[in-house]
Amino acid sequence: MNSISIIGAGRLGKTLARLAQGSGRYRVLDVMTRRLESARAACEFIGAGRPVCDWAQLAPADLYLLAVPDAAIADCAQALAAAGVVPPGAVVFHASGVSESGMLQPLAARGAHLGSLHPAFSFADPERAAEYFVDVLCALEGDAPACAALRTLAQAVGGRPFQLATGGKPAYHAALSVASNYLVTLTAMAQELARQGGVPVELLTPLLSGLMRQTLENALALGPQAALTGPIVRGDASTVALHLQAMDDAGLRAAYQALGRQTAALAGERLSEPARRQVLNALEPAEDSGR
The missing domain is CATH 1.10.1040 (N-(1-d-carboxylethyl)-l-norvaline Dehydrogenase; domain 2)
Structure with missing residues (x-):
């Protein structure tokens, strides 16, 4: 069973984490937010996970989802790389619709595989989103190992993955x-x-x-x-x-x-x-x- 940690527990992040945990194929390891109370609330919604609010507290995982606003992705990638907690071979990805995996580049030097997964779906209500996330098209982009791992993840949570051309995100x-x-x-x-x-x-x-x-x-x-x-x-x-x-x-x-x-x-x-x-x-x- 693969482990996955979530950085940023907004509507998309905690919904995907709940779906991953519920699939029986992934174990949600850490849920990180700026405030411990929001991380605890997200863990309760997910039904799993350890709430953390410091980069150094993150345990080694197989996958890391940076479910943060687009403007924060690059800074979070830099902070995650500087923390030195990501093991070589791990997959780090974000869920932006317009940005590509190049925003995660600092983590490549740590031996991570980089990608992005964007579900063409509305996460306005996480409860409803978790219930109705079925056969949702998920756009993948990134290096080959990351895309392979994200294809498996997308299928496990109820998505229908497809790969975009390089540079095709915008x-x-x-x-x-x-x-x-x-x-x-x-x-x-x-x-x-x-x-x-x-x-x-x-x-x-x-x-x-x-x-x-x-x-x-x-x-x-x-x-x-x-x-x-x-x-x-x-x-x-x-x-x-x-x-x-x-x-x-x-x-x-x-x-x-x-x-x-x-x-x-x-x-x-x-x-x-x-x-x-x-x-x-x-x-x-x-x-x-x-x-």
Whole structure:
């Protein structure tokens, strides 16, 4: 049975530790936080572990998870390396979505293998997260021994691991942000435009929800290009121009123009070259200069 220690016992750290302990394949050894009380509380949630609050107190383990904010990863890696407690051959990893294992580099000189494991999952409620962490995609990155160990860990806790290309972490995380955060922003944009058009507030959700759900399902099932409909793929430049004329907010107009250009590119051969030029001309920011 492999041992694992957790540095930082926030929602993600203590949930993964609880899942690892519950798998029967890992033993949670130490749980380290800045305050002993929070380490004790995390150990109680995990159902195992020894609470510590000093680097020198950490016992040798097979795996170390630095479950700390991105801005603290490098400093924690330096402190862990300086403590001299990590045995050669141990795996040290973090769970950042955007940062790579290079942030842990000081530990390589101690003979540790370095990696990262990022579950594409929300840990807002640790109790619910531990219950519903099933078949969750987990992005792996790092050196070969670390990735092998993290693949085993991910599978043990209920994840479905896959490996990212070297240097791929920022683009991977940007994809998640676009798919999640920007979808929310697009919803807000659509609601604002509908309000400007006179749609009653109580009808905003009924008006948009069915269309948005159907469109998302089509894009995922058919692929984005096949699912694309609307004035841009039809080459209807006059409608695009009318849309822009209706927008008094410069930020909203700029977002529409940027997304319109991306949509014209996505349309590909479905949009003839003359129609593409007309649409792109209608989307030109220069047309906003007199507003």
